[in-house]
Amino acid sequence: MISSAPVAVSLSAGSCADARGYFPGAANSIYFDTASRGLVPGAAKAAIEEQVELRVQGTIEKTRMFETIDRVRHGYAGLIKAHPDEIAFTKNVSEGLNMAACAIPWRAGDNVILCPELEHPSNVYPWLHLKNRFGIEVRTLKARGGRMPVDDMIAAINDRTRVVTCSYVTFAPGLRTDIVRLAETCAERDVMLLVDGAQGIGILDIDMSRVPIAAMSVSTQKGLMALYGMGFLYVRKEWAERLDPPFLSRFSVDLGAAHEATGGGDNYALMPGARRFEVGNYNFLAATAVEPSLDILLKIGTPTIETHVLRLSERMIRGLQDLVLPVFAPEAGVHRGHIVAIGSAVGAQHDSTDDPIMQSLYKTLSDNGLRLTIRRGILRVSMHLYNNEDDVDGLLDIVRVWRTKQAA
Ligand SMILES: Cc1ncc(COP(=O)(O)O)c(C=O)c1O
Known part of the structure:
Protein backbone atom coordinates (compact mmCIF):
# COMPACT_ATOMS: atom_id res chain seq x y z
CA MET A 1 0.00 0.00 0.00
CA ILE A 2 1.32 3.44 -0.88
CA SER A 3 1.45 5.72 2.12
CA SER A 4 -1.74 7.75 2.01
CA ALA A 5 -0.04 10.87 3.33
CA PRO A 6 2.86 12.73 1.72
CA VAL A 7 6.30 11.53 2.79
CA ALA A 8 6.42 13.96 5.64
CA VAL A 9 9.17 16.45 6.05
CA SER A 10 9.18 18.13 9.42
CA LEU A 11 9.93 21.69 8.55
CA SER A 12 9.38 24.78 10.59
CA ALA A 13 7.33 27.03 8.35
CA GLY A 14 9.18 29.67 6.41
CA SER A 15 12.73 28.39 6.61
CA CYS A 16 14.87 27.79 3.52
CA ALA A 17 17.85 27.16 5.82
CA ASP A 18 16.10 24.19 7.46
CA ALA A 19 15.12 22.76 4.08
CA ARG A 20 18.71 22.52 2.83
CA GLY A 21 19.26 19.42 4.93
CA TYR A 22 16.65 17.51 2.92
CA PHE A 23 18.84 17.73 -0.21
CA PRO A 24 21.97 15.57 0.01
CA GLY A 25 23.18 17.12 -3.27
CA ALA A 26 23.45 20.52 -1.58
CA ALA A 27 26.08 19.15 0.79
CA ASN A 28 28.05 17.35 -1.91
CA SER A 29 28.75 20.28 -4.19
CA ILE A 30 27.93 23.91 -4.79
CA TYR A 31 24.87 23.34 -6.91
CA PHE A 32 23.88 26.24 -9.14
CA ASP A 33 22.18 24.30 -11.93
CA THR A 34 18.48 24.28 -11.08
CA ALA A 35 17.83 25.88 -14.47
CA SER A 36 18.85 22.53 -15.98
CA ARG A 37 17.43 20.30 -13.26
CA GLY A 38 16.73 20.81 -9.59
CA LEU A 39 18.16 18.77 -6.76
CA VAL A 40 15.77 16.07 -5.57
CA PRO A 41 15.21 15.53 -1.82
CA GLY A 42 16.24 12.23 -0.26
CA ALA A 43 12.59 11.59 0.64
CA ALA A 44 11.75 11.26 -3.07
CA LYS A 45 14.12 8.31 -3.37
CA ALA A 46 12.41 6.57 -0.46
CA ALA A 47 8.96 7.22 -1.97
CA ILE A 48 10.03 5.88 -5.38
CA GLU A 49 11.58 2.78 -3.85
CA GLU A 50 8.45 2.13 -1.83
CA GLN A 51 6.22 2.32 -4.90
CA VAL A 52 8.49 0.11 -7.01
CA GLU A 53 8.70 -2.44 -4.20
CA LEU A 54 4.91 -2.61 -4.06
CA ARG A 55 4.80 -3.21 -7.81
CA VAL A 56 7.47 -5.88 -7.47
CA GLN A 57 5.46 -7.57 -4.73
CA GLY A 58 2.18 -7.14 -6.60
CA THR A 59 0.54 -5.50 -3.61
CA ILE A 60 0.00 -1.99 -4.87
CA GLU A 61 -3.53 -0.59 -4.69
CA LEU A 298 4.19 24.62 0.22
CA LYS A 299 5.45 24.67 3.79
CA ILE A 300 7.97 27.38 3.06
CA GLY A 301 5.90 29.20 0.45
CA THR A 302 7.08 30.76 -2.80
CA PRO A 303 7.02 34.35 -1.43
CA THR A 304 9.69 33.31 1.11
CA ILE A 305 11.64 31.31 -1.46
CA GLU A 306 11.59 34.23 -3.89
CA THR A 307 12.89 36.62 -1.23
CA HIS A 308 15.63 34.12 -0.41
CA VAL A 309 16.85 33.65 -4.00
CA LEU A 310 16.65 37.38 -4.73
CA ARG A 311 18.86 38.04 -1.72
CA LEU A 312 21.36 35.47 -3.00
CA SER A 313 21.24 36.92 -6.54
CA GLU A 314 21.94 40.37 -5.17
CA ARG A 315 24.90 39.11 -3.14
CA MET A 316 26.32 37.26 -6.12
CA ILE A 317 25.88 40.17 -8.55
CA ARG A 318 27.56 42.64 -6.17
CA GLY A 319 30.39 40.16 -5.53
CA LEU A 320 30.96 39.56 -9.23
CA GLN A 321 30.92 43.27 -9.96
CA ASP A 322 33.48 43.88 -7.20
CA LEU A 323 35.66 41.36 -9.01
CA VAL A 324 35.08 43.27 -12.26
CA LEU A 325 33.22 40.45 -13.91
CA PRO A 326 30.51 41.23 -16.48
CA VAL A 327 27.02 40.43 -15.22
CA PHE A 328 24.29 40.44 -17.81
CA ALA A 329 21.54 43.00 -16.95
CA PRO A 330 22.63 43.41 -13.32
CA GLU A 331 20.10 46.01 -12.21
CA ALA A 332 17.35 44.92 -9.81
CA GLY A 333 13.67 45.24 -10.59
CA VAL A 334 10.93 43.29 -12.19
CA HIS A 335 13.34 41.34 -14.43
CA ARG A 336 15.56 40.01 -11.65
CA GLY A 337 15.00 36.41 -10.63
CA HIS A 338 16.90 33.35 -9.49
CA ILE A 339 19.33 33.26 -12.41
CA VAL A 340 22.53 35.29 -12.58
CA ALA A 341 24.10 35.36 -16.06
CA ILE A 342 27.83 35.99 -16.26
CA GLY A 343 28.88 37.49 -19.60
CA SER A 344 28.12 40.60 -21.55
CA ALA A 345 26.24 39.34 -24.58
CA VAL A 346 23.96 36.46 -25.45
CA GLY A 347 25.65 34.31 -28.10
CA ALA A 348 24.42 31.87 -30.70
CA GLN A 349 25.98 28.68 -29.33
CA HIS A 350 23.87 26.57 -27.07
CA ASP A 351 26.27 25.26 -24.45
CA SER A 352 29.59 26.91 -25.06
CA THR A 353 30.97 30.38 -25.54
CA ASP A 354 33.32 32.01 -28.05
CA ASP A 355 34.77 34.13 -25.27
CA PRO A 356 38.00 32.37 -24.09
CA ILE A 357 37.94 34.24 -20.78
CA MET A 358 34.43 33.08 -19.97
CA GLN A 359 35.31 29.55 -21.12
CA SER A 360 38.30 29.60 -18.76
CA LEU A 361 36.10 30.77 -15.88
CA TYR A 362 33.55 28.06 -16.60
CA LYS A 363 36.28 25.39 -16.64
CA THR A 364 37.74 26.66 -13.37
CA LEU A 365 34.36 26.64 -11.64
CA SER A 366 33.54 23.16 -12.98
CA ASP A 367 36.99 21.82 -12.06
CA ASN A 368 36.32 23.02 -8.52
CA GLY A 369 33.16 20.91 -8.39
CA LEU A 370 30.70 23.73 -8.86
CA ARG A 371 27.63 22.85 -10.94
CA LEU A 372 26.40 25.41 -13.46
CA THR A 373 25.82 25.57 -17.22
CA ILE A 374 26.62 27.70 -20.24
CA ARG A 375 23.56 28.63 -22.24
CA ARG A 376 23.76 30.69 -25.42
CA GLY A 377 27.27 31.82 -24.62
CA ILE A 378 26.54 32.98 -21.08
CA LEU A 379 27.48 31.33 -17.77
CA ARG A 380 24.17 30.57 -16.09
CA VAL A 381 24.12 30.39 -12.30
CA SER A 382 20.68 29.36 -11.05
CA MET A 383 19.49 29.16 -7.47
CA HIS A 384 16.80 27.59 -5.34
CA LEU A 385 15.82 27.29 -1.70
CA TYR A 386 18.67 24.84 -0.97
CA ASN A 387 21.35 27.41 -1.88
CA ASN A 388 22.75 29.70 0.75
CA GLU A 389 25.26 32.52 1.33
CA ASP A 390 28.10 30.00 1.71
CA ASP A 391 27.42 28.73 -1.81
CA VAL A 392 27.56 32.26 -3.19
CA ASP A 393 30.72 33.08 -1.26
CA GLY A 394 32.22 29.76 -2.36
CA LEU A 395 31.72 30.72 -6.01
CA LEU A 396 33.12 34.20 -5.40
CA ASP A 397 36.21 32.74 -3.69
CA ILE A 398 36.94 30.55 -6.71
CA VAL A 399 36.41 33.51 -9.05
CA ARG A 400 38.77 35.65 -6.92
CA VAL A 401 41.60 33.12 -7.17
CA TRP A 402 40.99 32.68 -10.90
CA ARG A 403 41.00 36.49 -11.33
CA THR A 404 44.35 36.78 -9.60
CA LYS A 405 45.86 34.10 -11.83
CA GLN A 406 44.40 35.82 -14.91
CA ALA A 407 45.99 39.12 -13.90
CA ALA A 408 49.41 37.54 -13.23
C1 LIG B 1 12.16 27.70 -20.82
C2 LIG B 1 12.11 26.23 -21.12
N1 LIG B 1 11.05 25.73 -21.78
C3 LIG B 1 10.95 24.42 -22.06
C4 LIG B 1 11.93 23.53 -21.70
C5 LIG B 1 11.77 22.08 -22.06
O1 LIG B 1 11.04 21.47 -21.05
P1 LIG B 1 10.43 20.00 -21.21
O2 LIG B 1 11.57 19.10 -21.55
O3 LIG B 1 9.82 19.73 -19.88
O4 LIG B 1 9.43 20.03 -22.30
C6 LIG B 1 13.05 23.99 -21.01
C7 LIG B 1 14.12 23.05 -20.61
O5 LIG B 1 15.23 23.37 -20.36
C8 LIG B 1 13.14 25.37 -20.70
O6 LIG B 1 14.20 25.87 -20.04
Whole structure:
Protein backbone atom coordinates (compact mmCIF):
# COMPACT_ATOMS: atom_id res chain seq x y z
CA MET A 1 0.00 0.00 0.00
CA ILE A 2 1.32 3.44 -0.88
CA SER A 3 1.45 5.72 2.12
CA SER A 4 -1.74 7.75 2.01
CA ALA A 5 -0.04 10.87 3.33
CA PRO A 6 2.86 12.73 1.72
CA VAL A 7 6.30 11.53 2.79
CA ALA A 8 6.42 13.96 5.64
CA VAL A 9 9.17 16.45 6.05
CA SER A 10 9.18 18.13 9.42
CA LEU A 11 9.93 21.69 8.55
CA SER A 12 9.38 24.78 10.59
CA ALA A 13 7.33 27.03 8.35
CA GLY A 14 9.18 29.67 6.41
CA SER A 15 12.73 28.39 6.61
CA CYS A 16 14.87 27.79 3.52
CA ALA A 17 17.85 27.16 5.82
CA ASP A 18 16.10 24.19 7.46
CA ALA A 19 15.12 22.76 4.08
CA ARG A 20 18.71 22.52 2.83
CA GLY A 21 19.26 19.42 4.93
CA TYR A 22 16.65 17.51 2.92
CA PHE A 23 18.84 17.73 -0.21
CA PRO A 24 21.97 15.57 0.01
CA GLY A 25 23.18 17.12 -3.27
CA ALA A 26 23.45 20.52 -1.58
CA ALA A 27 26.08 19.15 0.79
CA ASN A 28 28.05 17.35 -1.91
CA SER A 29 28.75 20.28 -4.19
CA ILE A 30 27.93 23.91 -4.79
CA TYR A 31 24.87 23.34 -6.91
CA PHE A 32 23.88 26.24 -9.14
CA ASP A 33 22.18 24.30 -11.93
CA THR A 34 18.48 24.28 -11.08
CA ALA A 35 17.83 25.88 -14.47
CA SER A 36 18.85 22.53 -15.98
CA ARG A 37 17.43 20.30 -13.26
CA GLY A 38 16.73 20.81 -9.59
CA LEU A 39 18.16 18.77 -6.76
CA VAL A 40 15.77 16.07 -5.57
CA PRO A 41 15.21 15.53 -1.82
CA GLY A 42 16.24 12.23 -0.26
CA ALA A 43 12.59 11.59 0.64
CA ALA A 44 11.75 11.26 -3.07
CA LYS A 45 14.12 8.31 -3.37
CA ALA A 46 12.41 6.57 -0.46
CA ALA A 47 8.96 7.22 -1.97
CA ILE A 48 10.03 5.88 -5.38
CA GLU A 49 11.58 2.78 -3.85
CA GLU A 50 8.45 2.13 -1.83
CA GLN A 51 6.22 2.32 -4.90
CA VAL A 52 8.49 0.11 -7.01
CA GLU A 53 8.70 -2.44 -4.20
CA LEU A 54 4.91 -2.61 -4.06
CA ARG A 55 4.80 -3.21 -7.81
CA VAL A 56 7.47 -5.88 -7.47
CA GLN A 57 5.46 -7.57 -4.73
CA GLY A 58 2.18 -7.14 -6.60
CA THR A 59 0.54 -5.50 -3.61
CA ILE A 60 0.00 -1.99 -4.87
CA GLU A 61 -3.53 -0.59 -4.69
CA LYS A 62 -4.78 1.56 -7.52
CA THR A 63 -7.06 3.64 -5.29
CA ARG A 64 -4.01 4.73 -3.31
CA MET A 65 -2.26 5.71 -6.52
CA PHE A 66 -5.21 7.89 -7.47
CA GLU A 67 -5.13 9.45 -4.00
CA THR A 68 -1.53 10.42 -4.66
CA ILE A 69 -2.59 12.05 -7.94
CA ASP A 70 -5.29 13.96 -6.13
CA ARG A 71 -2.89 15.26 -3.49
CA VAL A 72 -0.33 16.25 -6.11
CA ARG A 73 -3.02 18.03 -8.16
CA HIS A 74 -3.94 20.02 -5.04
CA GLY A 75 -0.25 20.65 -4.42
CA TYR A 76 0.33 22.08 -7.90
CA ALA A 77 -2.79 24.23 -7.55
CA GLY A 78 -1.71 25.46 -4.10
CA LEU A 79 1.71 26.39 -5.40
CA ILE A 80 0.30 28.85 -7.96
CA LYS A 81 -2.96 29.72 -6.12
CA ALA A 82 -5.19 28.05 -8.67
CA HIS A 83 -8.16 25.69 -8.39
CA PRO A 84 -7.30 21.95 -8.63
CA ASP A 85 -9.66 21.65 -11.62
CA GLU A 86 -7.43 24.13 -13.43
CA ILE A 87 -4.57 21.59 -13.40
CA ALA A 88 -4.03 18.88 -16.04
CA PHE A 89 -1.25 16.35 -15.61
CA THR A 90 1.17 16.27 -18.53
CA LYS A 91 4.47 14.69 -19.50
CA ASN A 92 6.51 17.89 -19.76
CA VAL A 93 6.43 21.57 -20.70
CA SER A 94 6.51 20.82 -24.43
CA GLU A 95 3.46 18.61 -24.25
CA GLY A 96 1.47 21.14 -22.24
CA LEU A 97 2.30 23.96 -24.64
CA ASN A 98 1.28 21.81 -27.62
CA MET A 99 -1.95 20.74 -25.92
CA ALA A 100 -2.98 24.34 -25.32
CA ALA A 101 -1.85 25.52 -28.76
CA CYS A 102 -3.78 22.77 -30.54
CA ALA A 103 -6.95 23.37 -28.50
CA ILE A 104 -7.61 26.76 -30.05
CA PRO A 105 -10.14 26.83 -32.90
CA TRP A 106 -7.70 28.42 -35.36
CA ARG A 107 -8.75 30.07 -38.60
CA ALA A 108 -6.31 30.95 -41.37
CA GLY A 109 -5.03 34.48 -40.80
CA ASP A 110 -5.27 34.35 -36.99
CA ASN A 111 -1.99 35.20 -35.33
CA VAL A 112 0.27 34.33 -32.40
CA ILE A 113 2.86 36.74 -30.98
CA LEU A 114 6.21 35.58 -29.57
CA CYS A 115 9.90 36.39 -29.27
CA PRO A 116 11.63 33.26 -30.65
CA GLU A 117 15.18 34.30 -29.74
CA LEU A 118 14.23 34.16 -26.03
CA GLU A 119 12.16 30.99 -26.21
CA HIS A 120 13.19 27.39 -25.79
CA PRO A 121 12.48 25.49 -29.05
CA SER A 122 9.57 23.86 -27.17
CA ASN A 123 7.73 27.14 -27.50
CA VAL A 124 8.64 27.83 -31.13
CA TYR A 125 7.92 24.61 -33.03
CA PRO A 126 4.26 24.32 -31.94
CA TRP A 127 3.57 27.64 -33.68
CA LEU A 128 5.53 26.84 -36.83
CA HIS A 129 3.55 23.63 -37.03
CA LEU A 130 0.22 25.48 -36.73
CA LYS A 131 1.37 27.93 -39.36
CA ASN A 132 1.92 25.04 -41.76
CA ARG A 133 -1.29 23.25 -40.78
CA PHE A 134 -3.78 26.10 -40.58
CA GLY A 135 -2.11 29.10 -42.19
CA ILE A 136 -1.84 31.11 -38.98
CA GLU A 137 0.53 34.06 -38.88
CA VAL A 138 3.48 33.79 -36.48
CA ARG A 139 4.34 37.35 -35.46
CA THR A 140 7.91 37.40 -34.19
CA LEU A 141 9.54 40.17 -32.19
CA LYS A 142 13.13 40.91 -31.19
CA ALA A 143 14.30 40.88 -27.57
CA ARG A 144 15.07 44.21 -25.87
CA GLY A 145 18.39 44.05 -24.03
CA GLY A 146 17.85 40.35 -23.36
CA ARG A 147 14.38 41.05 -21.93
CA MET A 148 10.99 39.93 -23.16
CA PRO A 149 9.73 42.83 -25.33
CA VAL A 150 6.43 43.18 -23.49
CA ASP A 151 5.61 46.65 -24.87
CA ASP A 152 6.28 45.48 -28.43
CA MET A 153 4.16 42.37 -27.87
CA ILE A 154 1.28 44.48 -26.65
CA ALA A 155 1.66 46.84 -29.62
CA ALA A 156 1.59 43.87 -32.02
CA ILE A 157 -1.82 42.63 -30.80
CA ASN A 158 -4.58 43.14 -33.34
CA ASP A 159 -8.09 41.77 -33.85
CA ARG A 160 -6.72 38.51 -35.32
CA THR A 161 -4.43 37.80 -32.34
CA ARG A 162 -5.50 34.65 -30.54
CA VAL A 163 -2.38 33.96 -28.47
CA VAL A 164 0.58 35.79 -26.95
CA THR A 165 3.17 33.37 -25.61
CA CYS A 166 6.36 33.80 -23.58
CA SER A 167 8.53 32.28 -20.90
CA TYR A 168 7.99 33.44 -17.33
CA VAL A 169 11.78 33.31 -16.94
CA THR A 170 13.88 32.71 -20.05
CA PHE A 171 16.30 29.78 -20.06
CA ALA A 172 18.92 32.24 -21.35
CA PRO A 173 19.86 34.86 -20.29
CA GLY A 174 17.47 34.01 -17.44
CA LEU A 175 15.58 37.27 -16.98
CA ARG A 176 12.03 37.39 -15.69
CA THR A 177 9.24 38.67 -17.92
CA ASP A 178 6.99 41.52 -16.77
CA ILE A 179 4.20 38.99 -16.70
CA VAL A 180 1.68 41.03 -14.73
CA ARG A 181 1.54 43.80 -17.31
CA LEU A 182 1.34 41.35 -20.20
CA ALA A 183 -1.31 39.20 -18.52
CA GLU A 184 -3.52 42.17 -17.66
CA THR A 185 -3.37 43.54 -21.19
CA CYS A 186 -4.06 40.15 -22.78
CA ALA A 187 -7.03 39.62 -20.45
CA GLU A 188 -8.45 43.05 -21.36
CA ARG A 189 -8.05 42.25 -25.08
CA ASP A 190 -9.44 38.71 -24.72
CA VAL A 191 -6.19 37.22 -26.00
CA MET A 192 -4.89 33.97 -24.52
CA LEU A 193 -1.58 34.46 -22.70
CA LEU A 194 0.15 31.08 -22.74
CA VAL A 195 3.20 31.00 -20.46
CA ASP A 196 6.14 28.61 -20.57
CA GLY A 197 6.67 28.20 -16.83
CA ALA A 198 9.62 25.78 -17.09
CA GLN A 199 11.93 28.23 -15.36
CA GLY A 200 10.80 29.94 -12.20
CA ILE A 201 7.80 27.95 -11.00
CA GLY A 202 8.50 26.62 -7.51
CA ILE A 203 11.13 29.33 -7.03
CA LEU A 204 9.56 32.68 -7.88
CA ASP A 205 6.12 33.50 -6.62
CA ILE A 206 3.17 33.55 -8.98
CA ASP A 207 -0.42 33.92 -7.87
CA MET A 208 -3.02 32.98 -10.46
CA SER A 209 -5.76 34.53 -8.34
CA ARG A 210 -4.14 37.93 -8.97
CA VAL A 211 -2.37 37.58 -12.33
CA PRO A 212 -4.82 36.74 -15.14
CA ILE A 213 -2.59 34.34 -17.09
CA ALA A 214 -4.82 32.15 -19.29
CA ALA A 215 -2.60 29.05 -19.37
CA MET A 216 0.85 27.93 -18.22
CA SER A 217 2.91 24.79 -18.79
CA VAL A 218 5.35 23.50 -16.17
CA SER A 219 7.49 20.38 -15.69
CA THR A 220 8.77 18.88 -12.47
CA GLN A 221 12.49 18.51 -13.13
CA LYS A 222 13.58 22.06 -12.34
CA GLY A 223 11.99 24.30 -9.67
CA LEU A 224 9.69 21.48 -8.55
CA MET A 225 12.76 19.42 -7.70
CA ALA A 226 11.56 16.08 -9.00
CA LEU A 227 11.78 13.78 -12.02
CA TYR A 228 11.74 14.24 -15.77
CA GLY A 229 8.62 12.98 -17.54
CA MET A 230 5.99 14.80 -15.50
CA GLY A 231 4.52 18.26 -15.67
CA PHE A 232 1.25 20.08 -15.44
CA LEU A 233 -0.73 22.42 -17.62
CA TYR A 234 -2.61 25.15 -15.80
CA VAL A 235 -5.62 26.46 -17.72
CA ARG A 236 -7.84 29.11 -16.19
CA LYS A 237 -11.37 27.72 -15.92
CA GLU A 238 -12.99 30.30 -18.21
CA TRP A 239 -10.36 29.62 -20.86
CA ALA A 240 -10.48 25.83 -20.56
CA GLU A 241 -14.17 25.89 -21.29
CA ARG A 242 -13.57 27.77 -24.54
CA LEU A 243 -11.00 25.26 -25.76
CA ASP A 244 -11.33 22.06 -27.71
CA PRO A 245 -9.00 19.36 -26.31
CA PRO A 246 -6.87 17.91 -29.10
CA PHE A 247 -7.20 14.39 -27.64
CA LEU A 248 -10.09 12.78 -25.87
CA SER A 249 -10.15 9.68 -23.72
CA ARG A 250 -11.75 8.29 -20.61
CA PHE A 251 -10.19 10.76 -18.15
CA SER A 252 -11.25 13.73 -20.28
CA VAL A 253 -14.87 12.72 -19.84
CA ASP A 254 -16.98 13.27 -16.74
CA LEU A 255 -18.61 10.02 -15.62
CA GLY A 256 -18.63 10.93 -11.94
CA ALA A 257 -17.12 8.27 -9.69
CA ALA A 258 -17.56 5.47 -12.26
CA HIS A 259 -14.64 3.05 -12.76
CA GLU A 260 -11.98 4.18 -15.22
CA ALA A 261 -12.96 1.42 -17.65
CA THR A 262 -16.62 2.46 -17.73
CA GLY A 263 -17.70 3.38 -21.25
CA GLY A 264 -19.83 6.40 -22.03
CA GLY A 265 -21.90 7.24 -25.03
CA ASP A 266 -22.22 9.85 -27.75
CA ASN A 267 -23.50 12.45 -25.32
CA TYR A 268 -20.44 12.75 -23.18
CA ALA A 269 -19.68 15.73 -20.94
CA LEU A 270 -16.11 16.98 -20.67
CA MET A 271 -14.38 17.10 -17.31
CA PRO A 272 -14.43 20.54 -15.70
CA GLY A 273 -11.66 23.00 -16.45
CA ALA A 274 -8.23 21.77 -17.46
CA ARG A 275 -9.03 18.18 -16.52
CA ARG A 276 -10.58 17.69 -19.96
CA PHE A 277 -6.98 17.66 -21.28
CA GLU A 278 -6.08 14.48 -19.40
CA VAL A 279 -6.31 11.19 -21.24
CA GLY A 280 -5.11 7.93 -19.70
CA ASN A 281 -3.26 6.72 -16.63
CA TYR A 282 -0.75 8.92 -14.87
CA ASN A 283 2.96 8.79 -14.25
CA PHE A 284 2.36 7.53 -10.71
CA LEU A 285 6.06 7.14 -9.97
CA ALA A 286 6.84 10.75 -10.89
CA ALA A 287 3.82 11.88 -8.86
CA THR A 288 5.16 10.05 -5.83
CA ALA A 289 8.56 11.62 -6.41
CA VAL A 290 7.25 15.18 -6.55
CA GLU A 291 5.20 14.91 -3.35
CA PRO A 292 8.00 15.52 -0.83
CA SER A 293 9.19 18.50 -2.86
CA LEU A 294 5.71 19.96 -3.04
CA ASP A 295 5.43 19.45 0.68
CA ILE A 296 8.61 21.47 1.24
CA LEU A 297 7.65 24.18 -1.27
CA LEU A 298 4.19 24.62 0.22
CA LYS A 299 5.45 24.67 3.79
CA ILE A 300 7.97 27.38 3.06
CA GLY A 301 5.90 29.20 0.45
CA THR A 302 7.08 30.76 -2.80
CA PRO A 303 7.02 34.35 -1.43
CA THR A 304 9.69 33.31 1.11
CA ILE A 305 11.64 31.31 -1.46
CA GLU A 306 11.59 34.23 -3.89
CA THR A 307 12.89 36.62 -1.23
CA HIS A 308 15.63 34.12 -0.41
CA VAL A 309 16.85 33.65 -4.00
CA LEU A 310 16.65 37.38 -4.73
CA ARG A 311 18.86 38.04 -1.72
CA LEU A 312 21.36 35.47 -3.00
CA SER A 313 21.24 36.92 -6.54
CA GLU A 314 21.94 40.37 -5.17
CA ARG A 315 24.90 39.11 -3.14
CA MET A 316 26.32 37.26 -6.12
CA ILE A 317 25.88 40.17 -8.55
CA ARG A 318 27.56 42.64 -6.17
CA GLY A 319 30.39 40.16 -5.53
CA LEU A 320 30.96 39.56 -9.23
CA GLN A 321 30.92 43.27 -9.96
CA ASP A 322 33.48 43.88 -7.20
CA LEU A 323 35.66 41.36 -9.01
CA VAL A 324 35.08 43.27 -12.26
CA LEU A 325 33.22 40.45 -13.91
CA PRO A 326 30.51 41.23 -16.48
CA VAL A 327 27.02 40.43 -15.22
CA PHE A 328 24.29 40.44 -17.81
CA ALA A 329 21.54 43.00 -16.95
CA PRO A 330 22.63 43.41 -13.32
CA GLU A 331 20.10 46.01 -12.21
CA ALA A 332 17.35 44.92 -9.81
CA GLY A 333 13.67 45.24 -10.59
CA VAL A 334 10.93 43.29 -12.19
CA HIS A 335 13.34 41.34 -14.43
CA ARG A 336 15.56 40.01 -11.65
CA GLY A 337 15.00 36.41 -10.63
CA HIS A 338 16.90 33.35 -9.49
CA ILE A 339 19.33 33.26 -12.41
CA VAL A 340 22.53 35.29 -12.58
CA ALA A 341 24.10 35.36 -16.06
CA ILE A 342 27.83 35.99 -16.26
CA GLY A 343 28.88 37.49 -19.60
CA SER A 344 28.12 40.60 -21.55
CA ALA A 345 26.24 39.34 -24.58
CA VAL A 346 23.96 36.46 -25.45
CA GLY A 347 25.65 34.31 -28.10
CA ALA A 348 24.42 31.87 -30.70
CA GLN A 349 25.98 28.68 -29.33
CA HIS A 350 23.87 26.57 -27.07
CA ASP A 351 26.27 25.26 -24.45
CA SER A 352 29.59 26.91 -25.06
CA THR A 353 30.97 30.38 -25.54
CA ASP A 354 33.32 32.01 -28.05
CA ASP A 355 34.77 34.13 -25.27
CA PRO A 356 38.00 32.37 -24.09
CA ILE A 357 37.94 34.24 -20.78
CA MET A 358 34.43 33.08 -19.97
CA GLN A 359 35.31 29.55 -21.12
CA SER A 360 38.30 29.60 -18.76
CA LEU A 361 36.10 30.77 -15.88
CA TYR A 362 33.55 28.06 -16.60
CA LYS A 363 36.28 25.39 -16.64
CA THR A 364 37.74 26.66 -13.37
CA LEU A 365 34.36 26.64 -11.64
CA SER A 366 33.54 23.16 -12.98
CA ASP A 367 36.99 21.82 -12.06
CA ASN A 368 36.32 23.02 -8.52
CA GLY A 369 33.16 20.91 -8.39
CA LEU A 370 30.70 23.73 -8.86
CA ARG A 371 27.63 22.85 -10.94
CA LEU A 372 26.40 25.41 -13.46
CA THR A 373 25.82 25.57 -17.22
CA ILE A 374 26.62 27.70 -20.24
CA ARG A 375 23.56 28.63 -22.24
CA ARG A 376 23.76 30.69 -25.42
CA GLY A 377 27.27 31.82 -24.62
CA ILE A 378 26.54 32.98 -21.08
CA LEU A 379 27.48 31.33 -17.77
CA ARG A 380 24.17 30.57 -16.09
CA VAL A 381 24.12 30.39 -12.30
CA SER A 382 20.68 29.36 -11.05
CA MET A 383 19.49 29.16 -7.47
CA HIS A 384 16.80 27.59 -5.34
CA LEU A 385 15.82 27.29 -1.70
CA TYR A 386 18.67 24.84 -0.97
CA ASN A 387 21.35 27.41 -1.88
CA ASN A 388 22.75 29.70 0.75
CA GLU A 389 25.26 32.52 1.33
CA ASP A 390 28.10 30.00 1.71
CA ASP A 391 27.42 28.73 -1.81
CA VAL A 392 27.56 32.26 -3.19
CA ASP A 393 30.72 33.08 -1.26
CA GLY A 394 32.22 29.76 -2.36
CA LEU A 395 31.72 30.72 -6.01
CA LEU A 396 33.12 34.20 -5.40
CA ASP A 397 36.21 32.74 -3.69
CA ILE A 398 36.94 30.55 -6.71
CA VAL A 399 36.41 33.51 -9.05
CA ARG A 400 38.77 35.65 -6.92
CA VAL A 401 41.60 33.12 -7.17
CA TRP A 402 40.99 32.68 -10.90
CA ARG A 403 41.00 36.49 -11.33
CA THR A 404 44.35 36.78 -9.60
CA LYS A 405 45.86 34.10 -11.83
CA GLN A 406 44.40 35.82 -14.91
CA ALA A 407 45.99 39.12 -13.90
CA ALA A 408 49.41 37.54 -13.23
C1 LIG B 1 12.16 27.70 -20.82
C2 LIG B 1 12.11 26.23 -21.12
N1 LIG B 1 11.05 25.73 -21.78
C3 LIG B 1 10.95 24.42 -22.06
C4 LIG B 1 11.93 23.53 -21.70
C5 LIG B 1 11.77 22.08 -22.06
O1 LIG B 1 11.04 21.47 -21.05
P1 LIG B 1 10.43 20.00 -21.21
O2 LIG B 1 11.57 19.10 -21.55
O3 LIG B 1 9.82 19.73 -19.88
O4 LIG B 1 9.43 20.03 -22.30
C6 LIG B 1 13.05 23.99 -21.01
C7 LIG B 1 14.12 23.05 -20.61
O5 LIG B 1 15.23 23.37 -20.36
C8 LIG B 1 13.14 25.37 -20.70
O6 LIG B 1 14.20 25.87 -20.04
